[in-house]
Amino acid sequence: MIMKGRGRFITLEGGEGVGKSTQIRALAAALRERGLTVVETREPGGSRGAEAIRELLLHSEGDAWSPRAEALLFAAARSDHVSRVITPALEAGQWVLCDRFIDSTRAYQGGGSGLSDEDIMTLHRIGSEALLPDRTLLLRLDVDVAEARRSARTLERADRFEDRQAAFHTKVVAAFDRIAEAEPQRIRRIDADGQPDEVTGRLLAALADLL
Ligand SMILES: Nc1ncnc2c1ncn2[C@@H]1O[C@H](COP(=O)(O)OP(=O)(O)OP(=O)(O)O)[C@@H](O)[C@H]1O
Numbered sequence: 364m365i366m367k368g369r370g371r372f373i374t375l376e377g378g379e380g381v382g383k384s385t386q387i388r389a390l391a392a393a394l395r396e397r398g399l400t401v402v403e404t405r406e407p408g409g410s411r412g413a414e415a416i417r418e419l420l421l422h423s424e425g426d427a428w429s430p431r432a433e434a435l436l437f438a439a440a441r442s443d444h445v446s447r448v449i450t451p452a453l454e455a456g457q458w459v460l461c462d463r464f465i466d467s468t469r470a471y472q473g474g475g476s477g478l479s480d481e482d483i484m485t486l487h488r489i490g491s492e493a494l495l496p497d498r499t500l501l502l503r504l505d506v507d508v509a510e511a512r513r514s515a516r517t518l519e520r521a522d523r524f525e526d527r528q529a530a531f532h533t534k535v536v537a538a539f540d541r542i543a544e545a546e547p548q549r550i551r552r553i554d555a556d557g558q559p560d561e562v563t564g565r566l567l568a569a570l571a572d573l574l
C-alpha cells in the first residue's frame with residue numbers, strides 16, 4: 364500500500380485589509396490545479412465551536428474581554444480548530460491554507476495588547492501542542508493602501524479589532540515584522556502591493572521548495 368505523506372500547513376498573516384482572504388482563494392485554486400487537495404480555513408473560526416467563539420471575540424461590546432481573557436478565547440478556538448479540522452486534514456495528506464493563526468495572537472494580543480510572547484506560546488502549547496505552520500506568508504502593505512482597499516469594500520459590520528486606533532495597528536504590524544525577522548525559515552515576507560495575480564505569483568514562489 365502506498366502511504367500518503369503528511370500534508371502541508373500554510374498560514375497567511377498580516378494586518379487588516381492586506382488581501383489575505385483574496386489570496387487564500389487564489390492560492391487554493393493554483394494549488395488545486397497542481398493536483399493537490401486543499402482545505403481553506405480561517406481563524407478565529409474554522410470549526411463549529413471556534414466559529415461560536417469568533418462571534419464572541421469579534422462582535423461583543425468594545426471592551427467585553429480583558430487582553431488575557433481574549434488570548435484564552437483565541438487559544439480555545441484554535442485548540443478546537445486544530446484538533447477537529449487542521450490535524451485530521453494534514454494526516455490525510457491534504458494542504459491546509461489558514462487565514463491567520465498563532466502569529467496573529469502574537470502580533471495582536473502580544474504586540475498590540477502587551478501580553479508576553481512566552482505566555483502566548485504557553486497557551487498555544489497547552490491548547491494546540493505548539494503546532495506551527497510549515498510556511499507562513501506575511502503579507503505586507505502600506506497601511507494607507509490597505510485602508511483604502513478596506514474602505515472600498517462593503518463590510519457587513521466592522522469587528523472589535525478593526526475599530527481600534529491606528530496606534531494599535533501600528534504596533535501589530537511592527538510585531539509581525541519582529542516575528543518574521545526572528546523566524547526567516549518559516550516566515551516569508553511578501554509584498555502585497557500590485558494586482559492580485561502578481562501577489563499570488565509571489566506567494567507561489569515562496570512555496571516553491573514545498574511543492
Ligand atoms: N491586490 C489587490 N489590489 C486591489 N484590491 C485588492 C487586492 N487584494 C484584495 N483587494 C481588495 O481589498 C479588500 C481587502 O481584501 P481582503 O478581504 O482579501 O483582505 P484581508 O487581509 O482578508 O482583510 P481583513 O483582515 O480585513 O479580513 C477587498 O475589497 C479586496 O477585494
Ligand SMILES: Cc1cn([C@H]2C[C@H](O)[C@@H](COP(=O)(O)O)O2)c(=O)[nH]c1=O
Pocket residue numbers: 379405406407421437463464465467468469471472522524525
Ligand atoms: C486569529 C486572530 C485574529 N485576531 C483579530 C485580527 C482581526 O482583526 C480579527 C479577525 O478578522 P478577519 O477579518 O477574519 O481577519 O481578529 C486577533 O486579534 N488574534 C488572533 O489570534
